[in-house]
Amino acid sequence: MYEKDGEKYFVVDGHTHFWDASEENTKNKYGEGFIRCFYDYHKNLSPEEYVWPLEKYRKYDEPTMMKDLFEDGYVDVAIFQPTYLTDFYHKGFNTTEQDAVLKDKYPDKFVLNTSFEPRLGEAGLAQFEEKVAKYGSKGVKLYTAEWHDASKGWKLTDPWALRHLEKAQELGVTNIHVHKGPTIWPLNRDSFDLADVDDAASTFPELNFIVEHVGLPRLEDMCWIGTQEPNVYGGLAVAMPFIHTRPAYFGQIVGELLYWLGEDRLLFASDYALWHPKWLVEKFVDYQYPMENEYPELTANVKRKILGLNAAKLYDLKVPEGVSAGDDGTGQDVTEKPAIPVEASVGGHSE
């Protein structure tokens, strides 16, 4: 719980990892390139005093994570978002199995999401069902740029992906976190395009689709589908740290999201260990737009929703007494937004 100026904030960190990119676990040049790319993100956007040495960043231990999140970082509940990358790392980068060690030890501190691999076909469905039975997950993290044998990625609208989403619905796994990456099949298409999320969200209205990194680098796609689909949410991992290096740009991102999606569909996240939640929470609670703008106001209530109440709703988390945003929210934005004329859409959407 974070308290400032008499205001209380229940903090749910919507995107965390307990990863292993140690040299022993790194399988090939792609795994090496991946963690170095992550490290550049960390170095580029963190305040200097929060930058770790590369060795620590490759693999950190349990006491470090527990202290950073729950003692220093004000986090009440953290959501694990597994990222397998078994083509890059021998035992995987951050698997459900790895995360389960901490979940077992601190059941009230973590929400444990899992994942599925549609390219395994029937076997993928069986594995997914097993994991849900074993870990009780209510959400999945899907990385569409994940490599698997000769494949360099997949779409939510692939036939086997649809079968897996059907299975998710059947199992009560209602929160589908989608993370786009630089590769997909076919490689000549824009792999960051969110048209498949749009289609999947229409097909499965009972599932919630949380677009990680608010669709960056396709913020325009994110906002576009946000106006079309009430069950699409934005996860703020990767967008949050701009609050330090580029506060005006951060204001533009959050302002656009508040305008198009509304305050009930945005989720705070640190993407730990990419960034430390302590400074993100502190700076976000203090944040005021530093520029003239026509965006919706960022009040304490709006911040309370983004920092924890919206995620608490998606995951049925118990919110402590005395923390409220003054309204129940809706889980979706009810203020009517002007529809974007079809002719203004410029992405690869199927119109």
Add this chain to the structure above:
Amino acid sequence: MTETIWAGGPRTGGPPVDRSAVLEALGSVRDPELDEPLPGLGFVSGLEVEGGTVRVHLRLPTYFCAPNFAYLMVADADTAVRSVPGVRQAEVVLDDHFTSEEINSGIAQRRGFQQSFDGLADDELDELRTVFRRKALVNRQQRLVKALLDAGRTTAELSRLRLGDLPASPELAAYLERRAELGLDVGPEAPLVIDTDGKPIPPELLERHLQFARLTRVSIEGNAGFCRGMLATRYDLPTPTVAAD
């Protein structure tokens, strides 16, 4: 520019190639996603001119930048360098990327994208390029419109304005360039505010159109700023100043 420009070696035979002409040619090559020329982004890391032979090194903000955009930039740089008078041989090389090998050999052997990424692509990159030219058009239109509104024009006037009504400006020039490359009308009678198919925006839809255009601009400019920062971190360059902030 932040890149090191290597000194050219001794020139032997043929008319000498003008280094500044090569740089100018590279300045015409844009990152399709960021809508900015490569040199200004710091993506040109080396240029070597030796007689009629030109060798260019390109670099990107991350090891995992999308391979389709990377390929387009290398291919466009290759074409641009070859168009410079006196160039007999050109080699454009992408460094430090997870598909450097595929891209560099694909360009050198003129294999096209699909063949360079055998089995991983089902077409060339024309459609991708068009999608991003459309985004660039919206971005450039927004910059021009913003400048006009700042200069005192009203939203109501925008619907009526034709290209010929506008005084020359860098924003207008950039906008016309983006229109022309999509094959859209750039004549003086053509309406100023159009959609990406070239159709005028009716007055009642103008505000929505402009709001979405603003969003597109925030997205493109934000990405460009982030890419500059990542490149600086990756190659230990001075921290770039960001005009938008």
